[in-house]
Amino acid sequence: xxxxxxxxxxxxxxxxxxxxxxxxxxxxxxxxxxxxxxxxxxxxxxxxxxxxxxxxxxxxxxxxxxxxxxxxxxxxxxxxxxxxxxxxxxxxxxxxxxxxxxxxxxxxxxxxxxxxxxxxxxxxxxxxxxxxxxxxxxxxxxxxxxxxxxxxxxxxxxxxxxxxxxxxxxxxxxxxxxxxxxxxxxxxxxxxxxxxxxxxxxxxxxxxxxxxxxxxxxxxxxxxxxxxxxxxxxxxxxxxxxxxxxxxxxxxxxxxxxxxxxx
Ligand code: F6R
Numbered sequence: 001x002x003x004x005x006x007x008x009x010x011x012x013x014x015x016x017x018x019x020x021x022x023x024x025x026x027x028x029x030x031x032x033x034x035x036x037x038x039x040x041x042x043x044x045x046x047x048x049x050x051x052x053x054x055x056x057x058x059x060x061x062x063x064x065x066x067x068x069x070x071x072x073x074x075x076x077x078x079x080x081x082x083x084x085x086x087x088x089x090x091x092x093x094x095x096x097x098x099x100x101x102x103x104x105x106x107x108x109x110x111x112x113x114x115x116x117x118x119x120x121x122x123x124x125x126x127x128x129x130x131x132x133x134x135x136x137x138x139x140x141x142x143x144x145x146x147x148x149x150x151x152x153x154x155x156x157x158x159x160x161x162x163x164x165x166x167x168x169x170x171x172x173x174x175x176x177x178x179x180x181x182x183x184x185x186x187x188x189x190x191x192x193x194x195x196x197x198x199x200x201x202x203x204x205x206x207x208x209x210x211x212x213x214x215x216x217x218x219x220x221x222x223x224x225x226x227x228x229x230x231x232x233x234x235x236x237x238x239x240x241x242x243x244x245x246x247x248x249x250x251x252x253x254x255x256x257x258x259x260x261x262x263x
Contacts, residue, residue, distance in 0.1 A: 001223070002230040002254075003210060003247040005238045009198040012232040013042030016130065016194050021050055023128055023192075029060040031120075033129035033182070034088070035140075036065070036080045039196050040130055041087055048091030058092045062123045066131070066140040066187075068104040069176035070154060078168050102152050102180040113152040113180060120186065129190035133197045136160045137205040137218035141181035148214070148222045150183030184222045193229040195220070197237040206233060207240040 006012040020043070024030050034040070050056040065080060074081040081101055089099060100119060103112035120126060131139050136158060142150060143158045156178050169175040187193065197206050209220030210231055216222075223229045238244055257263045 004230060004232050004251055005244065005247055006232060006234055009042055009234055012196050012234060013046060015232055016043045016196060017046035019194060020128060021056060031062045031123050031127045033126040033190055034063050034065045035130045035132050036083045037132045039132035039198060044088040051092050058094045061094050062098045063094060064100045064120055064126060067179050067181040068101045070104045070178045070180060071176050102182060104180045109154055109180065116152045117186065126190040127192065129187055129193045131193060131195040133195060133202055133205050133220050134161055135164060135201050135205055137208055137220045139187060139219050141179040142184050142219045144217045144219060146184055146216055146219050148216055149185040151186050152182050154178055154180050184219055188222060188226055193223060193226055194232060196232045198234045200236040202237040203240045206237045211242055
């Protein structure tokens with residue numbers, strides 16, 4: 001696990017963007033696992049700039065979003081499909097057929113979720129999974145007590161998550177109570193995971209995920225079992241880490257070794 005404490009979210013967004021662009025250079029048909037929410041927006045803006053200003057081509061990229069609310073159509077302004085169109089897809093040249101969301105509408109969602117797992121496998125698996133984290137430690141919509149081996153499925157949202165996201169709904173009765181989400185097991189199958197977390201509100205979840213015992217009560221802690229995961233933090237979200245000085249030293253040493261061409 002790597003923990004990078006940045007001076008601000010902008011530095012974090014640049015680090016994540018550079019990793020994606022460098023992977024895309026090596027592999028034009030990159031498979032990206034994408035998140036919604038406020039956290040990844042900086043990265044999405046930089047990817048759009050790279051496409052518009054530097055001609056970076058996304059035409060062979062495949063994407064799999066983490067989650068979607070059940071019961072909202074793709075046109076609903078609060079659906080994650082609408083969010084992704086607004087913040088990323090309209091600014092890039094990813095063909096519509098390469099864009100995937102976990103199934104959230106119609107009958108037989110259980111079976112469709114299983115098929116969704118197949119689609120990820122057929123794409124060759126997720127190369128880079130972007131994550132944010134909920135203040136309760138959820139990743140995707142894997143709420144506390146989600147099985148650490150879970151696959152794509154329907155989950156009921158916790159009161160905490162509903163409260164955190166209630167600002168988007170004028171009429172509380174419109175807020176969906178359930179969502180489809182890639183499972184924790186699905187997320188752990190990604191080849192590389194980049195989790196961004198910014199702000200004091202995330203400090204407890206970051207502490208539990210990075211330094212706590214692995215527990216389904218803090219789903220982010222499952223990432224400790226992944227061989228290539230990086231937590232990209234700002235000072236506020238990293239503030240409760242006991243090992244913060246070690247993480248700073250390790251980052252400085254890593255940069256020095258890269259400059260010397262040792263690693
Ligand atoms: C969204 C998702 C969620 C968010 C988390 C943090 O697709 O998977 O786990 O990453 O709720 O949301 P923000 O970034 O709005 O703080």
